[in-house]
Amino acid sequence: MARRFNLIQSPEDFESFKSFMKEPRGGGAMDVSVAQGIVDDVKMRGAKALVEYTAKFDRLKLEEETLTSQEVDLSELAKLCPENVKRAIEFAAKRIETYHAKQIPSDHRFVDDAGADMAWRWGAIDAVGLYVPGGRASYPSSVLMNAIPAKVAGVKRMVMVAPAPDGVLNPAVAYAALTVGISEYYPIGGAQAVAALAYGAGPLLPVDKIVGPGNAFVAAAKRIVFGDVGIDTIAGPSEITVVADKLNDPSWIAADLLSQCEHDPAAQSILITDDEGFASKVETAVKDQLMKLETQETATVSWNNHGGIVIAKMEQAASLVDLIAPEHVEFAVEEPEVLVESVRHAGAIFVGRYAPEALGDYVTGSNHVLPTSGAARFSSGLSALDFMKRTSIQRISVDAFNALAEAAETLAIAEGLPAHAKSVSIRNNN
Amino acid sequence: MARRFNLIQSPEDFESFKSFMKEPRGGGAMDVSVAQGIVDDVKMRGAKALVEYTAKFDRLKLEEETLTSQEVDLSELAKLCPENVKRAIEFAAKRIETYHAKQIPSDHRFVDDAGADMAWRWGAIDAVGLYVPGGRASYPSSVLMNAIPAKVAGVKRMVMVAPAPDGVLNPAVAYAALTVGISEYYPIGGAQAVAALAYGAGPLLPVDKIVGPGNAFVAAAKRIVFGDVGIDTIAGPSEITVVADKLNDPSWIAADLLSQCEHDPAAQSILITDDEGFASKVETAVKDQLMKLETQETATVSWNNHGGIVIAKMEQAASLVDLIAPEHVEFAVEEPEVLVESVRHAGAIFVGRYAPEALGDYVTGSNHVLPTSGAARFSSGLSALDFMKRTSIQRISVDAFNALAEAAETLAIAEGLPAHAKSVSIRNNN
Known part of the structure; x- marks a missing residue:
């Protein structure tokens, strides 16, 4: 059974929710x-x-x-x-x-106010x-x-x-x-x-x-x-957070939660909703669907050990999502754009009632290799950029050299690097 | 004394140069x-x-x-x-x-031919x-x-x-x-x-x-x-490769080589030139400058243990640089743009006779945190991108869902992930 946190009735549940988010989900015990x-x-x-x-x-x-x-x-x-x-x-x-x-990405080249011709190339x-x-x-x-x-x-x-x-x-x-x-x-x-x-x-x-x-x-x-x-990044077990209002069909949301649970016993699915009755209906639907699911063994362990249901006001949803920094988040609510605007930490956002995360696993075209375990705080999904590298190209004329030499020499001397300073000053004396 | 490889007179030196490039320069022995x-x-x-x-x-x-x-x-x-x-x-x-x-970077948003509204945001x-x-x-x-x-x-x-x-x-x-x-x-x-x-x-x-x-x-x-x-990346000892023709003042090039050597006994400076006489003049200038250098202790160890001089035709220079994939490379030659065009693996390129690498360490504006030990083959210098992350945003309408559902369901079933398939099919039946 998934853990339940009712932040509306019991604001003190927030602390237990934070602890819940810090619970290890395995993977680290490797020798x-x-x-x-x-x-x-x-x-x-x-x-x-x-x-x-x-x-x-x-x-x-x-x-x-x-x-x-x-x-x-x-x-x-x-x-x-x-x-x-x-x-x-x-x-x-x-x-x-x-x-x-x-x-x-595009290459870039510009001449700056010292006359240095600066560029980079991918x-x-x-x-x-x-x-x-x-x-x-x-x-x-x-x-x-x-x-x-x-x-x-x-x-x-x-x-x-x-x-x-x-x-x-x-x-x-x-x-x-x-x-x-x-x-x-x-x-x-x-x-x-x-x-x-x-x-x-x-x-x-x-x-x-x-x-x-x-x-x-x-x-x-x-x-x-x-x-x-x-x-690439060290991938952890998969995660989904679903923010859903009571206007959803509970069985749709249950299916979305289970689509992550079936990946791995260490996967984590979290529902955030503002309606306790709806939460209970989703929970019942999860149980029903689990019974008929071929992957029920894995999914049950994931849901029981790591699943979470958070009852919170919609105004709290964005900051809860940022706290989780989930790999995937669905916004199945009447006005999703407010959430899209506010959330800062998530690998991929799925907007609307017809946007089950599984579409993104396969066919939306976006990448399904996404940061897990909160890594969306500091990293991104896989992209073409991950297979490219950038070379900086600096073309320095005599005039540009003259504009830059003094400061470079001063810093080199201050850093105790006399050969650095010399490589500048030797050109100055010529 | 730096190692010397004359690829013009002794093409078989190329193999020893390749071995030279693979010599460990320390840093890995950490417990x-x-x-x-x-x-x-x-x-x-x-x-x-x-x-x-x-x-x-x-x-x-x-x-x-x-x-x-x-x-x-x-x-x-x-x-x-x-x-x-x-x-x-x-x-x-x-x-x-x-x-x-x-x-x-810019954010991006577009509606594709299936009607899916795809975006990413930094x-x-x-x-x-x-x-x-x-x-x-x-x-x-x-x-x-x-x-x-x-x-x-x-x-x-x-x-x-x-x-x-x-x-x-x-x-x-x-x-x-x-x-x-x-x-x-x-x-x-x-x-x-x-x-x-x-x-x-x-x-x-x-x-x-x-x-x-x-x-x-x-x-x-x-x-x-x-x-x-x-x-960020695991930084190794610093490196420079200088490609220089005989029209350079040997003492300028010597100063540039030493500016890396003084960083670290494990630093590596390599000169590539097509003129053996010029190479010898640079070597003499290195010796002269070392004698007066306050950082001579470090720089001497680096130059003697890891320094290299490669005599090669200018047409070979670009592929030699790519083999080294140096952190920094200087092109102090008459027609540097040919080299700029051809070289693919380098952290930063300094073009022209007035472009000592030390300028880039301090004041050109480009970043001096650059890939070392050949990492320029697969990574880039530090940039604003390293402090940003990208969230993918997928807005899926009913029509877009209909265009994508079948393929997603097919792949989910083929992958043995029935809950993924169900999260799609359950919306189809409605």
Whole structure:
């Protein structure tokens, strides 16, 4: 049963709600040393180590020269993807591409009042590694959401790794990979795959950045290789906050809450409403829907352990959302724009009664890789920008040099850096 | 003595140059467990632990209630900053502010062909922690370069931590802090300061993101808290690559190489030139200048252990620079624009014979926090964007819902996520 906080009747509930938001939801208990050992081993022994780990963890025999397996062929697998799923993947891919193409930043150049010709230029990262989990969480949408922003940014080499335990890989993942133009694929996973992407292993040359979700070993390995290569954020369990008034159909809102709960026992769904009666109807609907849900086991644990219902005035809703800083938030209320204007911390906002968050997971075109666990306070969803980098270009004429030299020299001397000062003054004396 | 690679006479030198680029330059040998212990302790015991560590490491007595020390008063210290340094700080601050203000991104909104009203909005991070090292590397320019992009982005709360060993803090750092409008200052440092910023300690409330350079303990602590708060990149030792033809004054180029060498024994300066005679003249000039340099001890170690001279055709220069992916590169050649066009991996490019990199450290206005150790392959210098985050806003009408529902439901079912599918289908049946 979800926790309930009635901030209207019991304002003191606010403190318990704040504590509730700080409760750990797991994921942190990982022993980093296991991942560290695997990363070091792959860094040292390369393809040989990869072959061993893949045989051990995935029961899959890899050829050491190619790091491929006869059992896993993307093109053959893709053929097994049902036609309606193929069409849906193409539909989603096109929309995601259109959306992310609008994110490409402009270069900039200007001459400032000292005569310095200042510019910056954006360029694509050369090579990106895309981690796709195996097993139950092997999602074609994850391939689309991670690869398409890279493609749009201009990344030339997109390397996908996805473990294929016992030779099994989701045909829809294979189809999505071919749709987005993955350049290389290796059936490897875990910390060993992250290490191979970062440092190279046999035929797999190192990439520059690694993105994509994974289990605790993958997250730990990404944290270890961070700095040697770029990584995306460390993703935590998924979250949704739904702000809903009593004019909603309670069963719709219940379905939205459960759509996050089914992801992970550590997922968190929170309802904020100003009507206690409506809250109870949603709670009943959640129970009803849980009974018929194939994913009821996961969803029940998530709802019972981490679910929350907050009764509050609508005027409080925005600040409650900011406190949560949720990955996703839905505004299913009569006047959502007031909330849209006020909320500052959220990965993605879904506006209106016909905007279930699941649409954004697949087909609105916006990215579903979003900051979790309150990271929306300081970070953003995945975008084309994450696959680009900016070079600053400074063209300095003699006149501009003359305008800047004195202050630079003064600061260099003040900082105890005489060679810095000299590199300026030596040009002055000429 | 710097290593020399003559790619014109001995093309096989290219392999040794590649190995040279892979040589570790230190920084990685840090024992993470020490930092982990300190972070855990501060997380647990808060201000009490901070007071103890500061007494132990910095020999400074802090009041536990305020985390301040009577010995360290920013306003009093700032008065001790020499007038010419004050003016230079103001000059630099104004230029840095002008430059970074141009980086503020635009919000975006459009209705796509399915009728979905898609948008994104940028907002500032609420609270940022700025780490300023103590001792020799306590630089006012570092305060400016880290704080001004945050200020320009709209960050309301800017918390500075800078250790004051034995009560000593650089007056220029104090003046810079007041110039940029730091909201809070605590005289703390090391892993303990990073932990306090991330998790809060007594009067110091947690921030959302931590930026700024630091020693190995600080870097390790930033890696540990990453995810709970945002961090900037893990900065390595500084680097410069200078591409210079024989028309340069060798002593100017020598000064530029040494300006990086004096930063750190692990810093790296590399000269790329097409003229062997010129290379030798630069090498002689480096030796001459080293003899008179106050920072000769550090600079000599850097130049002897990590310095490099590459003789190559100018046509090879761009690809050599891309291989290095240097933090800074100077193009002191007759036709620099060819190089500017071709080079893809560099933090900052300085163009022309009057563009010593030191100008960019202080006063061109561009940021001096730049990707090191080849990270320019996948990351960018610090910018206003680093202090902002983007929220995606999706307004979905009934018509847009109808256009998107089928594909979303298909993908949800294909991914084994029935509650996702239900949150869509339940609205269809209404």
